[in-house]
Each structure stands twice: as C-alpha cells, then as structure tokens.
Amino acid sequence: MTVVEERPAPAAEPPRRPFRAWALLRNSWRQLTSMRTALVLLFLLAVAAIPGSVLPQRAVNAEKVAGYFREHPDLAPFLDRLGGFDVYASPWFAAIYLLLFTSLVGCVVPRLLEHLRALRTVPPDAPRRLERLPQHAAPLAGPDDPAAAAAAAAAVLRRRRFRTVVRERPDGTWTVSAEKGHLKETGNLLFHFALLAVLVGVGFGHWYGWHGNRLLVQGADRGFCNSVTQYDESSLGPRIDASDLPYFCLRLNEFDASYQDSGMPRSFGAHVDVQTEQDGPWRPEEFTVNHPLRLPQANVHLLGHGYAPILRFTDRYGEQQTKIVPFLPRDQMLTSEGVVQFPDVNIDPKTNKRDEDLQVAFEGVYLPTVDPSGGPTSVFPAERSPALFLTAYRGNLGVDAGLPGSVYALDRAQLANGQLKQVSGERPQRLTAGQSWTLDDGSKLEFLGTLQFATLAVRYDPTQPLVLGGAAIGLLGLMLSLAGHRRRVWFRVSHPEASEPGGGGSLMEAGGLPRTDYPGFAEEFEQVVAAVRDERTP
Template sequence: MSTALVLLFLLALAALPGAMLPQRNLNVQKVSQYIAAQPTLGPLFDKLELFDVFSSFWFTAIYVLLFLSLIALRSQPVRAPRNLSRLPHHFHGVVDISHDEALTRVRQSLKGWRVAVRSEKDSEVSVSAEKGYLREAGNLVFHFSLIGLLVTVAIGKLVGYEGSVIVIADGGPGFCNTSPAVYDSFRAGSATDGTGLAPFCIKVNDFSADYLDTGQAEMFTSNISYQSGQDIATNTWKDYRLRVNEPLRTDGARVYLTGHGYAPQFTVTFPDGQSRTETMQFQPDDAVTFLSSGALRFDPPGGSFPNPDERRKNQIAIEGLFAPTASFSGTLLTSSFPDARDPAVAIDIYKGDTGLDTGIPQSIFSLNKEMINQGRLVKQDRVNLRPGETRTLTDGTQVRFDGAKEFANLQVSYDPVQQWVLVFAVTMMLGLLISLVIRRRRMWVRLRPGAGPEQVDLELGGLARTDHAGWGGEFDDLREKLVADQRSSPPMRVSM
C-alpha cells in the first residue's frame, strides 16, 4: 500500500508539466511558439517529452508500476506482535480450561472476524483476527477501480485518436472525418493507423465571441451543420450550437470548439485583368488583442503569361500583420481589442517565385526566407490597408484587402472507452468513501501452556486502525466471552 501511495504521488507530480506547459495533442502551434521563444529550454523539454506528458515513456512507466503494485489479493491478518502489552487494549491472565477448548472458544468468540491461526515456538498458538469487512471492501473497490481506470485510459490511448482542424466560419465546405489528411494535426493511438474513421461532415456557419471590457474572452459560440451515418447518403444536414465545453457528440466522436482567429481575405488582380481571391487563417500572436501574423501566396491564372517560367516569376506573396481593432503608432500597427471593430493589415507585398511548385513543405504563416535571400522573391511594397483599400504595383498588379473572416479551431476526439473511465472514477470515489467511514479493528490472542494440564496462559491485544469511539467496549465484550465463568489464577491483569 505504501508503494502504491508513493507511485500515486509520483503520478500526480508527473502530471504537473502537462498542466503548466502547452501539450502537442491540444495545440501544436503553442508548442512551436514556446520552442521558438525558448531556444535553450524548448528543445530540451521536447527531448524530455514534456510537451507530450501523458503519452511519454516516463509517465507511462509510472502508471504501469502503479497498476502492478495494486494487483494484490487479500492477505491473511498480520502476525501477532511480539509484545501485546504495548497495544492500546491489553489483557493477560490464566484460564482453567484445556488448550483445545481455549482455542475453540477463541474461534467462537471471533465469529464474524477474519481469523488466521498460527503455531509459534514452544507450543504457543497465536490467533490473528480482523474486522471491518466493508472497509476492506471499500479499499478493494478503490484499488480495482483505480486499476480499471488506468487500464481504460491506456486502452483509450491505444485505440483512440485526436485531430485538430481550422475551418473558416462562412458556411463553406468545412471538412469530413474520412482521413487524417483533412486535419491540420492528427495524433492516433498505437493501435490505430488512421484508416476506417467513422465518417461525418461538419460545416461552420458562423462564429461569435463574447468579450469583457478588458478584452478577455467570456464565451465562444459557433453554429454548425453536420451529417453522419445515413444523413450522408441522403445529404441531410442537422444544426447544432457548438460552445466551449459543450461538444457535439456523433458516431462515438466528440467535436470541441477550442479556439478561433481571423482569416484575412485578399484579391490580386494581375495586369491582364484576371484575378484570384484567397482567404487564409493568420496565427494569433497576442492571445488578448488577437494581433495576428500570416502569409498568402497567389499563382497567376492560366494564360496570364506566355510560359510556366514567366508565370512562376510573377507569383504574388503577401506577409504581414492583421489587427481586428487597429491602432496605429505612426505606421506601426497594433491591436487594441480582440473583436473585429476596425480591422486593418500591415503587409509586405512580394513578387517572384513563392516556391508553390517546388514540392518543399512551407509554413502557412510565413514565407520561405531562402527564396527571399536568393532574390527569387523580391519585396515590392510595404503598406497598411483597411477593408476595400487597394495598392497598385509598378507592373499594374493590384492587391486589395477585402476584409477578414473568423475561423473556428475544432478538435475531434475519439475514445470508445470514455464511459468506462467515468464508471471506474465513480466507483473509485465510492470505495474511498466507504474506506473512510467504516472502522477497522484488529485482535490478537496468544495461547501458551499453563502450569497444569487444564490451564492456559491467555493474552489478548486489541488495536483500532482508525480512532472510533466504542472499540474499548467491544474489546471488553470479546474478553468476557473468552473468560466467561472462568476462575483465573493468578488474578487477571487488564490494561486499557
């Protein structure tokens, strides 16, 4: 039990980094930001798996050891202490009955107790007895419920999965849970390869946030439409109001609203009059004012230039800041409030090869600096724009800021054993309550041969494992049963 308590304390201690540091399964962006902001500690923490605490090898090792330490069958009552006189309740005397009769009387008096009889040296016999079965049952329920909780959590980690996806809140196509490829980040259990996902589709129709005067978010709400099961075959959509801590539950999965941000929209009109419009989410750099940064890339429409090389050299890229409520200090853009009261952008406009067709992965929030350093992507202008404003480049290309849409960050979690986690958590608390309320008592009896053949040296010791009134009286009753109608020689000694 002491080992289990130590491991339980270590498990609680090991969970602290998971509460203090961003976790990769919840927010990959925050983990990346932390590593970038802490170039020394960040990589070290990453190697120690402090950003993946609950799936790390050391956290797993602790709860596996806890699991093993709790697998123990009920043991017999402990052996009688060497010196029973040191116990809180004690009796010592000589009884004029045979050894066998004394042992029989002890067994009868301790009916209802858990009893173990042991032979000791010099023909001594000791009887160990315990009472308080409900307390023991509570302990067992608590222990096995804790084992069940650990097992179900482990199973959930094996067969479950979590995915995060950003969806523009404009009633667009949304996403369908058909493949890990539809998610921005996806973490599958060891026994899950990401195939065979239960199909369902979600469209985010709108998003609204309630803010306090200080700018602190009070509540996020998003009206969504979804379809699952037979709804997909009939193309039937159901409506649901998604809020923080009020997930959508469908096909065994839970869909949470975990955050939001802004997706600025730009329209680039090329010299031949053809245009492209892109909406791309920006990364919130300030969690209070939602000053955000990001980048967009525009490939000229077909026929705009005579050959692919010329077309590649005339791609347009935009990188900069977005402020939902703009505040300018000279030309420096900041945001004073997280709601979109007066949106504006401060952007750098580039022309050249953005690297769209190189096959090299790029961040959606920043441009490829190597392209800029090599002169393949050249800055054309730096400008501040509000919705509807346009900047024209020297070659006649026009860049217009159309405004910004909000996006919702959705997390899809699948854990088929979550109900069992709840069941074991409830039974664990019930077992703990029982073990705290029910009292547990121990009694030891030591029988030694007396001076004569029909005499027994009888010694009793009692111990209450918890401090409850009434145990002294119960000890006296047991003593009276053992020595009832018996003459003692020498006089009996009782200590309480």
C-alpha cells in the same frame, strides 16, 4: 589384538549457494510490488504529467506548438527531442506507466486474497488478560446468568454493525468477540482497482482511439468530412486504420463570441451543420467550449477561434485570385499573424508560362481593434476598428521544390538566399475592409473583409466510460478508506467467586483494541460498554 582400520570420514558437502540471478529477480519483484514503490511511481507519474500541462501538445493543438517554436527557437527543438510536446506518447512516460501498472497488480492481488480470507475468518477469542489492552472496563457484577449476559452483549454489538461471535469455554465462561472496520481495507482495494481500471482505460484508449484537429473557416463551401487527409493534424491508435473512421461532415455557419470589458472571453458558441450519413440530410447543431458536439463514435470540441482575411489579388496581366487565409492569434486580444501566398500569378498570356521569380506573398498582422495610440497589438478581441497590416514580397516562394513547409509563415531560407525579396520602397501597408493597395508593378491587392474560423478537436476514446467509472469508484474507495477504522471489542462473562457479594449472578469484563489509528475509539468503547450495561440492567 584386533586392529581397527581407521577410515577417513566422508567430506562434508559444501553448502549450497543460492542461485544469485533468481534471488535478484525475487528481491526485485518484492521491491517493485511493495506499496511504497507503488506510491513512488504514482508520484513520478504525476510529476511526469506536469510538462503535458505546461507545454502545448501536438495531440491537442498543433498550432500552439508551432507558435512555441516561433517564440522559443532555441529551447523548443531541445524540448521536442525529449518528447516535451508529445508527453503522453513518450517512451519515458510509458515506462513509468507500465511499471506502475505492474506494481499495482503485484501489490493489490495478494492484498485482495488476504482481505477475502479476513472476511471469512471469525473474530478471534478474547485474550486472557483484557486489562492489558488499550481500552479496558473493570468487571461488573450483574443479576443475569453468563449465557444471557453474553447474548445481551452480542445483541448490542450486532445492532452497532459489529461482526460478533459468542463462545462458551469448558470452565463455564462465556466470551463475546466483535470486530468492525473491514470497509477500510475494502476502500483501499477499491481505490487501487479503480486506479488499475483508469490505467487500463488510458492504455486501450490509446490503442483504439483516434483524434484530429481542424481549423474550420466559416462558410457553407468551407466544410470538411471525417477523413485523415482533411485534418490539419491527426493521430490514429495502433489498432485503427484510416478506413475505420466513421462518416460525418461538418460545416461552420456562424460563430458567436462575447467578451467582458477587459477583453476576457465570456462565451463562445459555434453554429454548425452536420451530416452523419452519406447523401443524408444536414441538421443544425450548436456547441460551446465546455459542451462538445457529440456524434456517433466522435466528440467535437471547440478549442478557440480567430479571423480569416479575404484578399483578392490582381496581377500585372489583370488576372484575379481570391483567397481566404486564417491568421493565427498570438495573444488573448486576438492579435493575429499570417501570410497569403500567390504562387500562380503573373502568367504571361502569350506564352502561358509562369515566371517563378514573379510569385507574390503578403505577410502581416491583423488587429481586430487597433490601438488608438499606435501600438502594434490589438486592444480588444472583437472587431471594433479592424485593420490589416501587410508587407509585400516578390520572388521565388520555394513552394515548387516539393518540400513541406508552413502555410502560416514564409520560407525564411528563401529570404536569406535572396530569392524572395521585400518589394523595394514598400513599407507595411494598413488596409481596412474595402480598401486596396497597388504595388510598384501595377498589381493590386484588395482587402474584402474577414470570416471567422473555429479551431476544432475531434476525439474518440472507446474507454472513456471505463475511465470515468474508475475515477468515480476510486473516489468512493478513498472515502471509505478515510472513514473506516478497524477495531475489536471483547466481553468475558463468568460466575463470580462464591465469597463475593452477589453470588449466583455473573461478572462481565470488557476490552478493546483499535487495529488502526483511531482517535475516537476510546469514546466509542465507552459507549458500547455503557449500552451493554444498560441492556443488563433489570
């Protein structure tokens, strides 16, 4: 007897568990690069840009941001912490922007490769059961042979810009395959690549662009040159240094403004002198709100304008100082607020020392057209009956502390702690051009008139042509995508059965299939079939 030793069967290897981290990354990438995610991110980007249109932005107009802080002292700091006044430079906007860019690249590149393969691929052969297609034409006998009938059908389809292939089968049957509508996918890809171009242009424009805002008062001695230190507010791209700014100088000669009867502006025009080379000639230029001044590597945009009162102060010792101070508009009728500070007055000629507690400031409102009923606001933006209403303050202005402060408002902390006080017994004084106001200590303030000022935004974006081209191509791609409809048409031509009448000719059958939603395909199919039948008619 033979004894067979039983050996235990080898243990089966446990099934391999997929690497969870890799699976998570793969699934996350697929989800991110899906068209649905790209559309959601595009919608989120549009929603995220809404605060940039509703709230004033520091990069565009810092004065309006300051005005928003004055009007909403509780809400403005909270919005500022969220980046509401620097929306397009905020981290959350950049996160949506980068995710959308990644999603578009991951979505568009595979679709482009698939579209190129589709363009190189010939239309497929006719299916066996044409009668099952959405569009079908019953067989029609004709006098010509199958090869000639197939060639005639192909000629009709090519004239209608169908991609056409004629095939002969082993059983003697001829088929014609035609396809049309690849421009729809071409338009889709053009639109998405144009969107990528816009995103790239915005990104590189932020890197290599710069901008600055300047409030420029009228007068040949009030001009400025393109330097960071001469802007009221400026921002340089991460790849730009202050030394990279091009040279030019600008001075405002005259400002023309016309208004409708309602006070709404009709036209704004700034007349300036421009110098684009050091020690070069000055040339006159003119630009308006919608037509900026175009300089080499910079565009100067006109944002608004206002009035700058000219005030001359004579202190208690007879010394005079004259200042031209812009008052910022607070409404469309150019009711303007401002402050004029004289910190270097009342210097004792005997000791040549200045008493900090004898500094003087005037805060008030300028009305281009005073309301006859005595209202606190202007009733028209042009200077029809101008007046300046001022309140005098004396004390320590706080300008010697070395802390930054606004030149358009007094330091409220100095008023709160009593170091700066309103001149006792003095109420807001109304002044017209040429009038003067004598204070309680014998000092005098004279209102000499006003000059106009313009608020300018100087911009340079090297990728502006790319963004403009991307927008134009995107519009073209969208039109192609909406107008294009992919569809296929087949014709099968064969010999009829010998038992059928008309033997010796050919029998033609047609079918059509729309690849996308195309309500007009049935009518087009009937027209194609009718044209082929007319071509076959002797």
